[in-house]
Amino acid sequence: MTTTGTHGTGPFIAAIDQGTTSSRCIVFDRDGRIVSVDQKEHEQIFPKPGWVEHDASEIWANVQQVVAGAVEKAGITAADVKAIGITNQRETTLMWDKTTGEPVHNAIVWQDTRTDALCKELGRNVGQDRFRRETGLPLASYFSGPKVRWLLDNVEGLRERAERGDILFGTMDSWVIWNLTGGTDGGVHVTDVTNASRTMLMSLRNLAWDERIAESMEIPVAVLPEIRSSAEVYGTAKSGALAGVPVASALGDQQAALFGQTCFSEGEAKSTYGTGTFMLMNTGNEPVNSYNGLLTTVGYRIGDQAPVYALEGSIAVTGSLVQWMRDQMGLIKSAAEIETLASSVEDNGGAYFVPAFSGLFAPYWRSDARGVIAGLTRYVTKAHIARAVLEATAWQTREITDAMTKDSGVELTALKVDGGMTSNNLLMQTLSDFLDAPVVRPMVAETTCLGAAYAAGLAVGFWPDTDALRANWRRAAEWTPRMDADTRDREYKSWLKAVERTMGWIEDEE
Numbered sequence: 001m002t003t004t005g006t007h008g009t010g011p012f013i014a015a016i017d018q019g020t021t022s023s024r025c026i027v028f029d030r031d032g033r034i035v036s037v038d039q040k041e042h043e044q045i046f047p048k049p050g051w052v053e054h055d056a057s058e059i060w061a062n063v064q065q066v067v068a069g070a071v072e073k074a075g076i077t078a079a080d081v082k083a084i085g086i087t088n089q090r091e092t093t094l095m096w097d098k099t100t101g102e103p104v105h106n107a108i109v110w111q112d113t114r115t116d117a118l119c120k121e122l123g124r125n126v127g128q129d130r131f132r133r134e135t136g137l138p139l140a141s142y143f144s145g146p147k148v149r150w151l152l153d154n155v156e157g158l159r160e161r162a163e164r165g166d167i168l169f170g171t172m173d174s175w176v177i178w179n180l181t182g183g184t185d186g187g188v189h190v191t192d193v194t195n196a197s198r199t200m201l202m203s204l205r206n207l208a209w210d211e212r213i214a215e216s217m218e219i220p221v222a223v224l225p226e227i228r229s230s231a232e233v234y235g236t237a238k239s240g241a242l243a244g245v246p247v248a249s250a251l252g253d254q255q256a257a258l259f260g261q262t263c264f265s266e267g268e269a270k271s272t273y274g275t276g277t278f279m280l281m282n283t284g285n286e287p288v289n290s291y292n293g294l295l296t297t298v299g300y301r302i303g304d305q306a307p308v309y310a311l312e313g314s315i316a317v318t319g320s321l322v323q324w325m326r327d328q329m330g331l332i333k334s335a336a337e338i339e340t341l342a343s344s345v346e347d348n349g350g351a352y353f354v355p356a357f358s359g360l361f362a363p364y365w366r367s368d369a370r371g372v373i374a375g376l377t378r379y380v381t382k383a384h385i386a387r388a389v390l391e392a393t394a395w396q397t398r399e400i401t402d403a404m405t406k407d408s409g410v411e412l413t414a415l416k417v418d419g420g421m422t423s424n425n426l427l428m429q430t431l432s433d434f435l436d437a438p439v440v441r442p443m444v445a446e447t448t449c450l451g452a453a454y455a456a457g458l459a460v461g462f463w464p465d466t467d468a469l470r471a472n473w474r475r476a477a478e479w480t481p482r483m484d485a486d487t488r489d490r491e492y493k494s495w496l497k498a499v500e501r502t503m504g505w506i507e508d509e510e
């Protein structure tokens with residue numbers, strides 16, 4: 001996809017978003033407006049049920065293409081661009097040879113569940129609590145550490161090469177930055193605090209690798225990148241359309257969206273509706289422990305300022321359920337059609353759809369759960385199912401906001417949203433109804449790239465401070481609750497009953 005928008009005169013900031021389904025590059029002007037976009041999808045590789053991989057060489061080639069594409073569409077040159085910001089799908093794990101620059105295996109994607117058994121074993125041997133206490137994360141196949149261990153155990157000869165110091169590990173931020181800054185010819189091997197906080201290997205308080213945790217996972221520290229802040233100059237792009245431009249930010253995509261939504265004050269939260277949904281709340285300069293199934297993570301760190309922490313509710317399946325209705329069930333032809341179909345009925349007809357396709361993430365963290373449609377009768381039509389599909393996203397968000405309130409003590413007053421699913425009006429209204437709170441969407445829906453651009457711009461003095469960024473945030477749409485409390489409470493009870501039905505489907509030995 002390539003689009004060109006209207007823009008003022010330069011200079012500009014470019015952001016690269018290396019996402020789960022595609023890589024894109026967006027050029028922004030000083031008002032945070034989009035000047036140009038270029039985007040390219042990459043192959044999703046499913047070698048076995050539950051396994052998901054990406055070809056990191058294909059991804060790097062795509063990144064170079066979209067950077068060139070966005071620069072060309074903007075009608076600018078590298079000299080007009082003051083900095084490059086990086087944002088990325090988080091947790092996806094890659095190891096490569098630092099002499100040849102070749103990946104040793106496909107990247108293992110965040111959704112991949114191959115390390116389930118390994119996580120259970122680590123839980124038995126090391127203890128669940130230890131990981132949560134030190135890293136803020138529950139032991140789950142979602143995070144990078146167990147994926148690194150899997151690669152070291154399963155790629156022949158890799159452990160010896162890693163111990164010799166020939167191998168580098170990185171999430172996609174590290175891979176893109178290493179290649180951009182020269183690769184085998186002096187590329188810098190770094191990651192930022194937000195990405196590092198998803199590896200399960202970083203001490204959340206010290207913002208440094210926890211060597212004892214790494215040792216308990218049998219991961220040699222020699223493979224780990226240097227942890228840096230989210231907004232500082234890591235190096236300079238060595239080749240391509242933006243050669244000579246400083247690479248000045250890195251943030252995991254959900255943290256970048258928090259930044260792009262200008263959630264700079266404690267208690268401010270955003271929820272991003274894409275393949276999955278991720279809600280993050282800024283909790284200030286101290287990590288807040290979760291007792292209700294949320295993750296404690298780093299929100300961002302600007303240069304040497306104090307880090308900002310966040311609580312996160314991660315939902316594995318939201319937009320991908322709409323894709324499933326389209327691609328596997330054939331009930332709709334396009335994602336947008338789900339709204340038309342769901343709007344053709346008044347309610348869900350008694351049906352509740354819990355899409356626990358790869359277990360349940362927050363607040364349950366149950367890998368033994370599987371998807372369920374509950375409440376079926378002959379009355380139920382495909383339109384009711386479409387409605388239940390949209391309601392599933394809204395109810396899952398409600399469960400997360402309930403947990404956030406319990407953990408943080410902050411009542412939700414409004415939710416800032418972004419991502420592909422927010423173009424669905426019925427879903428946004430339903431969300432407001434179920435949360436009993438206003439839902440607001442900003443003018444620039446590409447908050448992930450915007451956040452990376454903002455951080456890079458701050459690092460090079462393109463924007464003076466976060467107040468200047470706040471001034472760019474403009475509301476495009478708002479939905480307010482219309483549902484009466486009795487209906488909401490009754491429906492929520494039924495949803496929670498349906499969630500119970502998903503648990504324990506997978507037996508341990510499976």
Ligand SMILES: Nc1ncnc2c1ncn2[C@@H]1O[C@H](COP(=O)(O)OP(=O)(O)O)[C@@H](O)[C@H]1O
Pocket residue numbers: 019020021022273274275276318319320321322323335336337338339419420421423424
């Ligand atoms: N109108 C819509 N209604 C519901 N879901 C939608 C709609 N448009 C797109 N989606 C879903 O949103 C997702 C794409 O959003 P996007 O933010 O681009 O995701 P990602 O960044 O995770 O690739 C897809 O899973 C798609 O099914």
Ligand SMILES: O=P(O)(O)OC[C@H](O)CO
Pocket residue numbers: 018019020021088089090091110252253254274275276
């Ligand atoms: O690439 P996205 O938008 O699907 O985001 C993926 C998340 O970062 C996974 O934690």
